[in-house]
Amino acid sequence: MYPHFQDAELENWHDFEVESRKEIFSLLRGIGEKNQLIRMLIQGESDVCVTSILDVDEAGNSVLLDCSIDKEQNQRILGSRRLSFETTLDKVRILFAADLIEAAVFEGNPAFKIAIPPTLIRLQRREYYRISTPVSNPVRVVIPLPAELGGSTTFPLADISCGGIAILDNKMILGDTIGKTYAGCSIDLPEIGQVKTELHVRNSLDLTLLNNKTNRRLGCEFVNIPRGMLAYVQRYITKLERERNARIAGLG
Incomplete structure (x- = not known):
């Protein structure tokens, strides 16, 4: 149907x-x-x-x-x-x-x-609930790249969900990579642990900042992520939710 x-x-x-x-x-x-x-x-x-x-x-x-x-x-x-x-x-x-x-x-x-x-x-499903990651002390993902592109490169996260992450590619290192899959990526989640997964780029959005600089936001889907790694992601999202709720309660 x-x-x-x-x-x-x-x-x-x-x-x-x-x-x-x-x-x-x-x-x-x-x-x-x-x-x-x-x-x-x-x-x-x-x-x-x-x-x-x-x-x-x-x-x-x-x-x-x-x-x-x-x-x-x-x-x-x-x-x-x-x-x-x-x-x-x-x-x-x-x-x-x-x-x-x-x-x-x-x-x-x-x-x-x-x-x-x-x-x-x-x-x-929790995949549809995305939560922004900290700006002041950003979570980072390491993506292995070919030597000609500089080898393993670190990118800051913009948000995270149980379905994937959005990363910021300020220097346009990855280019227009929609449809490309990167193996062996790792994300260090503060106080939780390191997540190892493949990332598949689903979408790309160029943002013009107030200083007229352009920033590229890439939406990436987890591929073949182990169940234990997904549990880390869920725990981290819960941690961010609690911290955000505590801030809101403090402001109230």
Whole structure:
């Protein structure tokens, strides 16, 4: 049902499928009450509409959605045979789909109506919770590089999750390396220990700083990380969370 979500994270989507009608209704109602924006994708087209849930009618088995401001896009949506929806609720990624969408009215304004989906995906995994690492005393990762690139090189981390890290490549040493995998990397986590893992570069973002210097942020995914090493990462994230909560409590 969900292969149209082109996402490597969904290879085992059955593991995260919610089938309880009561739970599905509760999640949809929560998304609507918190005015969460929803990406609506027309299958087979690179056509995305940002919408939101206007109302969830459990008795009528329907969900009312906001229309696009683009009338032509609304016509394409109504003519679609398959629609995909993606949003978040309390940092949890929610995905669902619809085979049929109809024109409707909500409080005098045009709207869309779909049936309450029979299932949805709730990706409630710690990989999606990223926490920034300290700036003043940054955590560092050592990436083995060929001799012509300077050999093993140290990079500061920007954030960390149980799925991977973001690193800052200030000197653009790695270049545009999306899709490249680096073996034998090591991360020293203060008070926890050293993590050994492969890193696969998933994305790259160039940032212009206030002094007009450019900084490159690379999003890296852990590959084949041993369970024991992942436990270190989890412990470090918990440590950072506790320290942050203590600071917030101190300010309060």
